[in-house]
Amino acid sequence: MNHYLIITLTLLVIGTAVYLLSGNIKKTLMVVGGWGIYDSIDSVYNLILWPIVQNSYGVISILYLTFGAIIINFLILRWYQHQGTDWLGVKYLEEIKERELEFANKFYFHKNKIVRIIMYIPVKIFQLVIWLLKKNDIFAFFFLSLFNDSFVTTVFLRHGKFGKLDKRDYLIFISSTLLGCFLWGFFVEIGLFILHIIINFVGSLV
Numbered sequence: 001m002n003h004y005l006i007i008t009l010t011l012l013v014i015g016t017a018v019y020l021l022s023g024n025i026k027k028t029l030m031v032v033g034g035w036g037i038y039d040s041i042d043s044v045y046n047l048i049l050w051p052i053v054q055n056s057y058g059v060i061s062i063l064y065l066t067f068g069a070i071i072i073n074f075l076i077l078r079w080y081q082h083q084g085t086d087w088l089g090v091k092y093l094e095e096i097k098e099r100e101l102e103f104a105n106k107f108y109f110h111k112n113k114i115v116r117i118i119m120y121i122p123v124k125i126f127q128l129v130i131w132l133l134k135k136n137d138i139f140a141f142f143f144l145s146l147f148n149d150s151f152v153t154t155v156f157l158r159h160g161k162f163g164k165l166d167k168r169d170y171l172i173f174i175s176s177t178l179l180g181c182f183l184w185g186f187f188v189e190i191g192l193f194i195l196h197i198i199i200n201f202v203g204s205l206v
Contacts, residue, residue, distance in 0.1 A: 034087030038076075042149060045072065046184065054188050062185035070177050073151040077165075077173065080155060084162045088152065091160045100130040141176065146183060150176035 019028040045068075054061050080088075096103065104127055107119040132139040137157050144153040153176040154169055165173075 030085075030087050031089040031092070035089075038151075045069070050184070051188050051192065054185065055192050059185070059189060062182065065185065066177065066181040069149070069181050070174070073149055073177060074173065077151050077154055080151070081162050081165065086160065088155055090156055090158075093156065094160055097130055097134055100127060100134075141172065142179075145176040145180045149180055150174075153180075 019025065050065055053065055057064075104123050107116060107123045110116050110119070129143075132143075140157060141153060144156055150173050154165075154173045157172050158169060
């Protein structure tokens with residue numbers, strides 16, 4: 001699926017959830033705007049700069065790119081904690097976790113039968129994810145590290161707390177960065193390998 005389509009759908013889901021919980025269009029725009037700007041910066045580093053550097057300097061460049069990610073994400077994390085503004089919408093996720101059954105029942109008992117049928121599986125998946133998030137922070141750590149980055153992972157695992165980072169936060173941040181970056185480097189290497197095969201194959205036909 002196109003990366004930008006995923007971002008658009010994610011922002012739509014986040015925006016809808018924040019608006020339903022807050023009823024405040026300004027807060028909704030702040031969270032959606034915050035995610036949109038951050039995802040744009042993240043995309044430039046991971047989808048443009050990273051493949052170019054790794055293609056030019058090989059697998060060893062994953063170490064340097066990981067170090068770069070640590071610096072960038074840490075600066076953003078410190079700035080976010082200093083600002084004290086929840087533009088990631090962490091508190092809304094915490095509220096969703098508490099009101100999960102209430103939201104699910106809105107679809108399970110919706111007056112429109114078609115809506116109940118269409119939304120049954122998505123709502124079940126939603127409940128499964130929320131259940132895993134409620135169990136402990138381990139699932140959230142792996143999920144956010146693999147599908148986002150260490151900044152987002154650390155912020156969400158602080159559960160809305162702002163201020164000075166403690167040892168647990170630093171451990172989460174470093175572990176999340178290493179896990180996410182090395183896995184992303186592995187996928188990029190596979191992608192580059194396939195791309196080179198395609199280019200060589202096309203070149204042999206010309």
